[in-house]
Amino acid sequence: MCHIKKNIQQVREEIDHATHKCGRLDHSVQLLAVSKTKPIEAIADAVAAGQTAFGENYVQEGVEKADYFAKHHPEVPIEWHFIGPIQSNKTRLIASHFDWVHSVDRIKIAKRLSEQRPAYLPPLNVLVQVNTSGEASKSGITLDEALALIEEIQALPNITVRGLMSIPQPETDYQHQCAAFAPLAKAFDSLKASIETIDTLSMGMSGDMTAAIACGSTMVRIGTAIFGARDYR
Ligand SMILES: *Cc1c(COP(=O)(O)O)cnc(C)c1O
Numbered sequence: 001m002c003h004i005k006k007n008i009q010q011v012r013e014e015i016d017h018a019t020h021k022c023g024r025l026d027h028s029v030q031l032l033a034v035s036k037t038k039p040i041e042a043i044a045d046a047v048a049a050g051q052t053a054f055g056e057n058y059v060q061e062g063v064e065k066a067d068y069f070a071k072h073h074p075e076v077p078i079e080w081h082f083i084g085p086i087q088s089n090k091t092r093l094i095a096s097h098f099d100w101v102h103s104v105d106r107i108k109i110a111k112r113l114s115e116q117r118p119a120y121l122p123p124l125n126v127l128v129q130v131n132t133s134g135e136a137s138k139s140g141i142t143l144d145e146a147l148a149l150i151e152e153i154q155a156l157p158n159i160t161v162r163g164l165m166s167i168p169q170p171e172t173d174y175q176h177q178c179a180a181f182a183p184l185a186k187a188f189d190s191l192k193a194s195i196e197t198i199d200t201l202s203m204g205m206s207g208d209m210t211a212a213i214a215c216g217s218t219m220v221r222i223g224t225a226i227f228g229a230r231d232y233r
Contacts, residue, residue: 002045002048002049003228004042004045004046004049004226004227005045005046005048005049007225007226007227007228008031008033008046008049008050008051008226009049010225011031011222011225011226012031014209014210015029015031015209015213015220018209018210018213018214019213021214022213022214024213028218029213029217029218029219029220030053030218030219030220031051031053031219031220031222032053032054032055032081032083032202032219032220032221032222033046033051033053033054033055033222033223033226033227034054034055034056034057034083034205034221034222034223034226034227035054035055035056035065035223035227036055036056036057036058036061036062036084036223036230037061037230037231037232038227038230040065040068042227043065043069044073046226046227047069047073047076047078051226052076052077052078052079053078053079053081054078054079054080054081055081055082055083055102055221055223056080056081056082056083056084056098057082057083057084057085058084059082059084059090059093059094060093062080062082062097062098063093063097065080066078066080066097066098067097079099079100080097080098080099080100081098081099081100081101081102081221082094082098082100082101082102082103083102083103083165083221084103085103085139086101086103086104086109088108088109088112091109091112091113091116092112092116094113095112095113095114095116095117095118095124096116096117096118096121098124099124099125100124100125100126100127100162101113101124101125101126101127102127102129102165102202102221103127103129103139103165104126104127104128104129104149104153105128105129105139105140105141105146105149106141106149107149107152107153110126110149110152110153110156110159111156113126113158113159114156114157114158114159115158117158117159123157123158123159123160124158124159124160125159125160125162125200126153126159126160126161126162127161127162127163127164127165127200127202128141128146128149128150128153128161128163128164128165129141129146129164129165129166129167130142130143130146130164130165130166130184130187131166132166132168132180132181132183132184133168133169133180139167140166140167143183143184143187146164146187147187147191150191150195150198154195160197161195161197161198162197162198162199162200163188163191163192163198163199163200163201163202163218164184164187164188164191164200164201164202164203165201165202165203166180166181166184166202166203167205168180168181168203168208170207170208171208172207174210174211177208177211177212178211178214178215181203181204181208181211181212181215181216181217182215184201184203184215185201185215185216185217188201188216189216199218200218200219201216201217201218201219202217202218202219202221203215203217203219203220204217204219204220204221204222205220205221205222205223205224206222206223206224206225207224209222209225
């Protein structure tokens with residue numbers, strides 16, 4: 001069996017196991033396969049294993065991959081998620097090629113994404129990126145800022161605000177991982193209770209997905225455990 005297929009099955013088993021262990025419902029955690037730096041063939045292998053949601057960090061690379069699959073495999077319903085830092089001169093490409101954006105952290109970007117979302121596409125699904133690790137992480141805003149930003153984004157016509165995303169500082173200790181996820185989960189629960197479209201908490205990567213699921217993640221973003229280590233040379 002191809003190693004990507006085997007890895008995906010293993011990651012799905014780990015997700016199911018973690019989900020059951022903390023008493024959460026089956027299928028309450030979605031798997032986003034993070035394919036940044038990986039070739040089209042690797043994505044095709046993952047698609048063959050039943051994976052349909054992919055995360056990309058670099059606009060040009062993600063656009064090329066999305067275009068490739070739209071052209072050569074229009075029958076496969078792939079969902080493309082943009083999860084990297086956003087420069088304002090790239091919002092048009094993001095708005096026209098992606099289904100989700102996880103990394104919105106200022107109103108200027110949200111407004112551009114809404115204005116530039118093509119009319120033939122459904123509203124863009126947006127998560128607000130929160131930084132719970134203080135100065136150690138450069139992207140994301142505080143939880144208070146995120147709540148205010150969500151209020152503003154709700155008024156934009158071509159965006160559906162779906163929830164929160166976070167990339168905590170890497171920690172190997174389970175308790176430390178939970179300490180970073182817990183405040184986010186608490187804020188997510190209260191947002192979900194007050195805003196109808198909020199249903200997604202994007203947290204957990206290859207090294208901390210078990211803790212993220214125990215803390216209430218609804219979407220884990222997994223790269224290395226599926227595609228292997230990345231080569232940035
Ligand atoms: C690269 C990346 C991931 C995947 O990380 P792994 O540790 O390889 O699973 C998840 N989320 C974001 C935002 C990333 O940039």
